[in-house]
Amino acid sequence: MAHNYQRPEVQDIADFVGDSLELARKATQLEVKVIVLCAVHFMAENAAILNPSRTVLLAESSAGCPMADMIDADELREWKKKYPKAAVVCYVNTTAEVKAESDICCTSANAVKVVEDVPNDEILFIPDRNLGHFVATKTKKKIILYPGYCVTHARLTAKHVLAAKEAHPDAKVVVHPECTAEVIALADAVLSTSQMARYIKESPAKKFLIGTEEGIIHRLKKENPGKTFYVVSRAMVCPNMKKTTLEKLATTMETRRNVIVVPEDIRLRAKRALDRMLEIA
Ligand code: CIZ
Numbered sequence: 001m002a003h004n005y006q007r008p009e010v011q012d013i014a015d016f017v018g019d020s021l022e023l024a025r026k027a028t029q030l031e032v033k034v035i036v037l038c039a040v041h042f043m044a045e046n047a048a049i050l051n052p053s054r055t056v057l058l059a060e061s062s063a064g065c066p067m068a069d070m071i072d073a074d075e076l077r078e079w080k081k082k083y084p085k086a087a088v089v090c091y092v093n094t095t096a097e098v099k100a101e102s103d104i105c106c107t108s109a110n111a112v113k114v115v116e117d118v119p120n121d122e123i124l125f126i127p128d129r130n131l132g133h134f135v136a137t138k139t140k141k142k143i144i145l146y147p148g149y150c151v152t153h154a155r156l157t158a159k160h161v162l163a164a165k166e167a168h169p170d171a172k173v174v175v176h177p178e179c180t181a182e183v184i185a186l187a188d189a190v191l192s193t194s195q196m197a198r199y200i201k202e203s204p205a206k207k208f209l210i211g212t213e214e215g216i217i218h219r220l221k222k223e224n225p226g227k228t229f230y231v232v233s234r235a236m237v238c239p240n241m242k243k244t245t246l247e248k249l250a251t252t253m254e255t256r257r258n259v260i261v262v263p264e265d266i267r268l269r270a271k272r273a274l275d276r277m278l279e280i281a
């Protein structure tokens with residue numbers, strides 16, 4: 001299984017390509033004993049949390065997510081003491097230990113819905129301050145932001161967007177909610193990768209400026225042969241997503257290395273936060 005941000009050749013040989021939630025969900029529906037994730041560590045952990053009867057491998061063991069590593073369970077416990085009335089909504093880009101300390105998970109596709117659905121009026125949103133800020137503009141609830149962010153999406157600036165719009169004035173600007181507020185303010189649509197794929201298929205527009213990790217463009221081109229895609233900036237490359245090569249994947253499949261193990265007590269508590277999201281979203 002490959003994430004939307006993987007290299008084109010890795011996406012092409014995968015049985016399934018999608019966002020982190022689609023990968024985790026799909027993993028529960030497969031009649032297989034071993035699942036190999038071409039993605040980053042937390043995505044393989046999600047698959048392992050939801051699929052205890054299957055062996056989950058991460059194609060490249062050093063592929064991590066810097067955003068997920070910006071908060072650990074100890075730090076979250078400190079924040080929870082400061083905001084005892086807040087529900088902890090954690091973006092799926094977190095470790096299993098952090099999910100285990102959270103009330104409910106969300107993805108970029110369902111964050112607003114999740115925040116609206118929890119009974120609390122106060123939300124501690126971790127770890128992405130940009131997604132959290134975007135959610136705050138869509139709800140009346142009090143959102144407490146944690147200062148994490150995606151280093152790749154942070155590279156995209158308003159200047160890049162304005163220059164790209166000038167070069168392609170007839171293109172729709174589609175960006176990810178991990179982008180900064182100044183970038184989001186210039187976009188025609190703010191969408192997760194799975195939402196982008198749907199939006200672009202249904203849109204009558206022919207040209208799109210894409211403001212997320214560039215790997216998604218391979219899939220968008222394949223699914224929409226009559227449409228044209230441009231990256232808003234060439235800097236939108238996640239080095240961790242690109243660590244997985246066909247050679248590394250082959251070695252992982254041959255040797256069954258990089259098994260993802262989540263301790264059972266943490267797995268069960270993390271699964272509760274994921275299940276709660278799956279129930280409402
Ligand atoms: O949840 C995911 O897969 C991520 C990190 C991005 C997206 O919007 O699909």
Ligand code: SF4
Binds near residue numbers: 064065
């Ligand atoms: Fe993490 Fe950003 Fe890379 Fe996604 S694109 S894996 S959020 S660093």
